[in-house]
Amino acid sequence: MAEKNKQAADPSAHEHEHGAGRYVLIWAALLVFTLTTVITGRMDLGGANLPLALIIATVKATLVVLFFMHLWDSEGINRLVFGVALLFVLVLLAGVFGDLLTRMPDALPTGQHAHTLEGGDMPTTPALNPHAE
């Protein structure tokens, strides 16, 4: 049954003109990015650690979405749906952080308040917290 169609042309494969090589390439890129993020994640880059890790993760996710999930050559409506979902994630983050970052200290949760007032008693390890604010 499966063999019978080996040579059959695929009618609905406008999104599938590339070969297996593209998948191998993406896989290799994902592995390289993973090792990169592990190595840079353990280096002390000050404030750059978080943005760098997020950028690498976003690049990896983009590769998976575009090529493993075929959004690159999928119908446009699917790109729209996924794009809108991501847009609403940004709206969620913007709304919540817009609130948090503009609060008066008194209006912060109690744990944070205590931390701000008596942060000195927090055990810190110099090697792990080189740039404690």
Add this chain to the structure above:
Amino acid sequence: MSSSDAAVHGHGGHDEHDSNPHLAHHFDSIATQNHASRLGMWLFLGTEVLLFAGLFLGYAVYRHFYHDTFRFASHTLNLTLGTVNTIVLISSSFTVAMAYHMVKKGNNKAAAGLLVFTILCALAFLCIKAFEYQHKFAEGALPGKWFTFEEMKGMPGANMFFTVYFLTTGLHAFHVIVGMAILMWVLKKVIKGQVDASYSIPVELGGLYWHLVDLVWIFLFPLLYLI
């Protein structure tokens, strides 16, 4: 299934209902049906992204409040196991994409092998995760009031890191289990020859779900283990 050759040539659409057993009667053609199936899957994946976005937001808020604690806590996780699990998931994402490719090529045998490998990767991921959980349980690095982790005693927000850790990785692990069930269902279809080069939408959409599981982990890994 003897009509699948006819389905391949029946692309024009007027007699597809007679020739293609996969085509539901309310769709004009298999192309329209595939389009609708894909759109439905992407809508579902959009809701999945938003589901996890809530947890990522929780992480971001508590990380903002307890920056140093979160940084310290992330170093108490086992980076080696986390990295191995990342490689396992990325590789399984690759093999599931290859399985779809092989079905498209009409090579169900290779596709079945790749799907079995993918399911084994999922199993390996869960075993490693269970091992990590067990270690954290033993240390008392548990969420909420069960938090008794000596190493981080007195650090404000320490239990919040592990609350977020268990919620995010727990929900993700649940998705891995669901993903395994879906992949087994796809594997059954591949072995029985119920999917082939002309009808591969179950493999494609099952694969999409698995890629989403990978996608979530791509973000969870650096946020929890690295920074």
